[in-house]
Amino acid sequence: MATHLVVNKSGDDGAYTTIAAAIAATTSGGVGDWSTITIDDDGMYDELIDFGALDYIKIIAADNCIIALTYALSPVTMGSTAPANIQFDVANGAKPVLAPAASQAEDLPLFAWGDTHAVDLLVNGWKFRPTAGTGWFIAEGKAPGSVLKLDSCEASDGPWTTDKILKLDKAVSLTVLDCNMENVETAEVFAQIGPETIVDIQRSGIEADTLLAIEGPTAGTGGELSVINNIFVLRDVDKVFLDLSDGVNATGGLIAHNIFACLDGPSTLVTAIKTPYNNVDVNNNIFMGLGTVGTIDGAVTVTANNNCVYDCNAGFVGNWAEAGTVTMDPKLGDDGDLEPDSPCIDAGVDIPTVTVDILGRPRPSPEGGKWDIGPWEFQHDDPDPDPDPDPDPDPDPEPEPEPGNEMINATFVREVAENVWLILVK
Amino acid sequence: MARFDNITTEIPPEGAGEAYGSTNIILTAENDGAKVGRFAKFSNGKLVPMESADDTPAGVVLRDLTLPVDTDPDDAPLVDYLVKGLATVEADPVEGLPEIGARLYVTADGRVSDASGDEGGD
Numbered sequence: 001m002a003t004h005l006v007v008n009k010s011g012d013d014g015a016y017t018t019i020a021a022a023i024a025a026t027t028s029g030g031v032g033d034w035s036t037i038t039i040d041d042d043g044m045y046d047e048l049i050d051f052g053a054l055d056y057i058k059i060i061a062a063d064n065c066i067i068a069l070t071y072a073l074s075p076v077t078m079g080s081t082a083p084a085n086i087q088f089d090v091a092n093g094a095k096p097v098l099a100p101a102a103s104q105a106e107d108l109p110l111f112a113w114g115d116t117h118a119v120d121l122l123v124n125g126w127k128f129r130p131t132a133g134t135g136w137f138i139a140e141g142k143a144p145g146s147v148l149k150l151d152s153c154e155a156s157d158g159p160w161t162t163d164k165i166l167k168l169d170k171a172v173s174l175t176v177l178d179c180n181m182e183n184v185e186t187a188e189v190f191a192q193i194g195p196e197t198i199v200d201i202q203r204s205g206i207e208a209d210t211l212l213a214i215e216g217p218t219a220g221t222g223g224e225l226s227v228i229n230n231i232f233v234l235r236d237v238d239k240v241f242l243d244l245s246d247g248v249n250a251t252g253g254l255i256a257h258n259i260f261a262c263l264d265g266p267s268t269l270v271t272a273i274k275t276p277y278n279n280v281d282v283n284n285n286i287f288m289g290l291g292t293v294g295t296i297d298g299a300v301t302v303t304a305n306n307n308c309v310y311d312c313n314a315g316f317v318g319n320w321a322e323a324g325t326v327t328m329d330p331k332l333g334d335d336g337d338l339e340p341d342s343p344c345i346d347a348g349v350d351i352p353t354v355t356v357d358i359l360g361r362p363r364p365s366p367e368g369g370k371w372d373i374g375p376w377e378f379q380h381d382d383p384d385p386d387p388d389p390d391p392d393p394d395p396d397p398e399p400e401p402e403p404g405n406e407m408i409n410a411t412f413v414r415e416v417a418e419n420v421w422l423i424l425v426k
Numbered sequence: 427m428a429r430f431d432n433i434t435t436e437i438p439p440e441g442a443g444e445a446y447g448s449t450n451i452i453l454t455a456e457n458d459g460a461k462v463g464r465f466a467k468f469s470n471g472k473l474v475p476m477e478s479a480d481d482t483p484a485g486v487v488l489r490d491l492t493l494p495v496d497t498d499p500d501d502a503p504l505v506d507y508l509v510k511g512l513a514t515v516e517a518d519p520v521e522g523l524p525e526i527g528a529r530l531y532v533t534a535d536g537r538v539s540d541a542s543g544d545e546g547g548d
Contacts, residue, residue: 002492004492033492034492036491036492058491058492060491089491091444091491092444092445092446092447093444093446408465408483408530408531408532410529410530410532410538411526411527411528411529411530412523412524412525412526412527412528412530412540413512413526414526415517415523416514417441417514419516419517419518419519420441420442420463420514420515420516420517421514421515421517421530421538422446422512422513422514423486423512423513423514423515423530423538424511424512425485425486425508425509425510425511425512425513426510
């Protein structure tokens with residue numbers, strides 16, 4: 001039976017004063033009935049979080065707490081004797097931080113599990129901010145079948161390891177959504193995965209030499225690849241940023257609406273993409289300041305539609321089925337958004353499965369229009385690109401809701417996201 | 427050259443269906459398809475989606491933190507709903523944001539709007 005415990009340094013209302021005490025008192029939850037431990041204050045906790053054999057446990061930060069342990073060990077361990085489902089979540093808009101301050105001798109992961117028992121780990125809304133030590137990385141778990149999902153997380157400060165940020169050699173899937181990993185620039189490889197890992201990276205910013213490294217003695221059947229709406233900052237090194245040559249992603253995928261940019265550029269060294277597969281499409285991306293945009297490994301033809309290639313030493317090299325390439329300056333504003341005269345506006349190929357941009361704004365804009373190239377969708381002021389003076393009786397498939405219920409007493413406080421308001425119900 | 431540094435520094439804000447503060451009045455009820463982050467009404471003792479602007483709203487359906495991530499939050503058998511206090515709610519798209527403290531209304535599908543729907547506004 002699931003338990004629901006509260007941690008608060010004051011100990012008010014029977015709350016546990018340490019996370020470890022709450023973990024010792026909790027029991028495993030179950031499918032649809034997770035046990036929760038809610039950290040209900042903004043205190044600083046210097047303690048290890050070891051879930052042991054617990055399963056279906058969710059840590060919820062309801063305030064801006066900081067876990068800043070001074071032990072030279074991984075702050076969070078799990079799945080030691082059995083498979084585990086673990087989540088780190090937030091509530092009340094809290095922004096918790098995992099900030100180890102230990103001076104360890106070797107690189108250490110913030111989240112660790114072993115080689116035997118698979119772990120399904122979700123981390124949502126937490127910030128990773130190590131402040132001391134020779135090198136931290138985010139997660140390491142080599143048990144087959146493991147799952148890692150990072151949602152709305154940020155990696156800041158450091159020092160981060162110069163090796164790899166995620167070590168998931170035999171993971172079944174890796175998901176990175178809405179994350180800011182631009183401060184892990186000392187890392188050579190963002191994620192080490194297995195030949196069959198399903199990869200889904202969307203709406204994130206990542207700086208690294210190599211996005212994915214494949215670990216495995218033989219090529220697997222391949223996992224599906226979705227790399228969409230990201231900002232990738234590449235360095236001027238003789239490496240391939242996204243190399244699919246080692247057996248991954250044979251089942252296909254989509255690399256779309258990203259920007260691959262070398263800000264130190266123009267580079268003569270770095271290559272953005274290398275692929276041996278004809279079922280991984282490369283569409284609607286911006287490539288800036290690179291050595292080479294894309295190369296092909298083997299005798300295949302790979303689709304590359306409507307990409308913007310600007311200020312690069314070489315474009316798509318080899319047998320690419322290339323069409324609609326834009327070679328002009330994409331004209332990005334200081335915040336990255338497309339300027340009104342950008343040639344990338346409405347210049348992309350239609351990808352109906354991509355319905356938002358990196359900021360979560362709708363694609364295409366206006367509705368019914370064309371997809372833009374790059375992570376940002378230019379938001380046209382006029383929602384109707386073709387105002388028709390002729391009254392069209394064409395019924396709207398989703399009728400506009402009629403405002404009007406006055407039976408609530410609610411007032412506007414502020415906007416927290418697009419079309420999401422914080423309101424006060426009286 | 428455009429700048430990209432920290433373009434995603436700000437973690438995207440919470441979605442609709444989050445309660446803020448500690449003085450809210452939050453109740454629990456059986457759920458029959460009510461959508462998280464929108465106002466819902468009661469029907470046969472269960473929370474159901476609003477169907478008309480004339481329906482009487484019961485409150486804002488809140489996200490269930492204890493649900494597994496793979497579970498559709500709208501399918502939760504029991505849900506919390508806020509009847510008084512601060513919460514995030516889906517809003518009808520508008521050209522400009524209302525002023526702080528502006529009166530809000532519930533749309534036919536449970537979102538909020540700053541327009542009453544009456545000619546000439548309220």
